[in-house]
Amino acid sequence: MATTSLWHPFSDMAAVDGREVVIARGEGCWVWDEQGTRYLDGSASLWYCNVGHGRPEIAAAIQAQLAELDAFHVFGDLANRPALALAERLAGYAPQPGSRVFLTSGGSDSIDTAVKLARFHHHAAGHPDRTVVLHRTHGYHGTHGIGTSILGMPYRDGFGPLMPGTAEVPHDDLDALADAIATIGPERVAAFVFEPVIGSGGVHAPRPGYLEGAQALCRAHGIVTIADIVTNGFGRLGEWLAVERFGLEPDLIAFAKGVTSGYLPLGGVIVAPGIADPLWADGAEGFMHGQTYSGHPVCCAAALANLDLLAADGLVHRARTDEGWFADAIGAVSDHPLVGEVRAGVGFLAAIVLAPDLLERRPDAGGALWHAARDEGLLSRGLADGIALSPALTVGDDELDFAADALRRALDRLA
Numbered sequence: 001m002a003t004t005s006l007w008h009p010f011s012d013m014a015a016v017d018g019r020e021v022v023i024a025r026g027e028g029c030w031v032w033d034e035q036g037t038r039y040l041d042g043s044a045s046l047w048y049c050n051v052g053h054g055r056p057e058i059a060a061a062i063q064a065q066l067a068e069l070d071a072f073h074v075f076g077d078l079a080n081r082p083a084l085a086l087a088e089r090l091a092g093y094a095p096q097p098g099s100r101v102f103l104t105s106g107g108s109d110s111i112d113t114a115v116k117l118a119r120f121h122h123h124a125a126g127h128p129d130r131t132v133v134l135h136r137t138h139g140y141h142g143t144h145g146i147g148t149s150i151l152g153m154p155y156r157d158g159f160g161p162l163m164p165g166t167a168e169v170p171h172d173d174l175d176a177l178a179d180a181i182a183t184i185g186p187e188r189v190a191a192f193v194f195e196p197v198i199g200s201g202g203v204h205a206p207r208p209g210y211l212e213g214a215q216a217l218c219r220a221h222g223i224v225t226i227a228d229i230v231t232n233g234f235g236r237l238g239e240w241l242a243v244e245r246f247g248l249e250p251d252l253i254a255f256a257k258g259v260t261s262g263y264l265p266l267g268g269v270i271v272a273p274g275i276a277d278p279l280w281a282d283g284a285e286g287f288m289h290g291q292t293y294s295g296h297p298v299c300c301a302a303a304l305a306n307l308d309l310l311a312a313d314g315l316v317h318r319a320r321t322d323e324g325w326f327a328d329a330i331g332a333v334s335d336h337p338l339v340g341e342v343r344a345g346v347g348f349l350a351a352i353v354l355a356p357d358l359l360e361r362r363p364d365a366g367g368a369l370w371h372a373a374r375d376e377g378l379l380s381r382g383l384a385d386g387i388a389l390s391p392a393l394t395v396g397d398d399e400l401d402f403a404a405d406a407l408r409r410a411l412d413r414l415a
């Protein structure tokens with residue numbers, strides 16, 4: 001008999017039912033379950049708690065906004081002050097001056113918004129046949145209709161026909177991207193979607209020059225570039241929008257997670273003037289798209305307070321200045337015989353990948369490592385072949401040492 005009514009995302013409910021670990025409290029990089037067991041939150045929950053748990057400044061901003069105006073939408077000419085202020089603030093971080101901001105409720109919303117906007121841009125410009133969306137292997141773009149259709153991971157099956165007009169390219173191969181554009185015909189390609197550093201798909205930093213080359217190629221062919229910075233943004237790579245690291249100026253930047261550090265759900269798309277201006281001109285067809293909670297004032301107030309915390313003391317840049325320290329600390333486990341590779345070095349992100357012979361013998365070893373690490377007090381994110389770490393940007397020496405020690409003990413257990 002089932003003991004829980006909660007259907008957990010991405011989960012084998014037969015295994016989860018009755019064995020839930022109930023997280024009850026959080027502070028900084030740490031969380032506690034209902035039994036009082038302490039865990040290092042090595043993944044900032046789901047790659048989002050960039051400022052750490054329990055920040056009173058965000059709680060106060062939420063409370064103040066709730067007392068003033070709990071909720072009101074921003075459809076038509078209606079607005080609320082926190083939504084206006086947040087859009088202004090985010091537009092100020094955009095690489096292209098004059099950018100606009102469309103607010104959503106999360107990352108999947110943002111991806112579906114960005115892809116629809118790219119196609120709508122071509123439609124409005126008189127090129128309705130430009131509909132194909134290029135995406136990369138290992139890419140993860142959420143689980144809405146469009147995001148599922150452009151996943152570069154094996155979660156696309158079992159849902160019947162997905163959105164037509166997508167094409168996958170190998171994630172780091174510029175020639176393959178050029179070939180795909182030539183084969184499909186540039187006049188049919190609407191957009192190219194990419195994560196600067198691939199997150200859930202395994203923590204893959206781009207090959208030097210790949211993203212810059214891809215942007216140039218897309219620009220030459222009028223293809224809209226969509227940077228998915230849902231995991232990379234708001235300090236994870238040491239910059240506000242992650243794209244600064246590679247000198248990119250994408251047409252659309254889809255964000256979520258770190259914009260509020262997850263205290264409340266919020267996402268959005270930063271739209272460069274080349275896309276926004278024609279659609280904002282007199283007589284332009286309206287973009288008939290939006291979510292009920294786009295611009296929710298309480299979520300926007302949480303975001304503004306979170307951005308203040310990231311700005312304070314340069315926290316937003318810490319993952320860039322200290323990425324070597326982070327990579328060295330986590331890389332300490334690379335000499336363990338069960339470790340195949342530690343991928344780290346760009347921002348506060350790392351993948352601990354198990355040795356190929358172990359994975360061949362035990363295809364479930366990644367999941368086993370995740371469980372063993374949790375038993376050692378370290379929460380991480382599971383990957384197909386190991387685990388990922390992406391702690392709060394406030395992480396300190398003691399916490400990284402704890403993570404490395406827990407990981408080593410977890411690997412020993414696995415052996």
Ligand SMILES: Cc1ncc(COP(=O)(O)O)c(C=O)c1O
Nearest residue numbers: 106107108140141142230231256
């Ligand atoms: C790169 C990327 N894009 C989009 C999403 C989807 O975001 P959400 O789960 O908030 O819908 C995620 C979620 O992990 C993500 O990692």
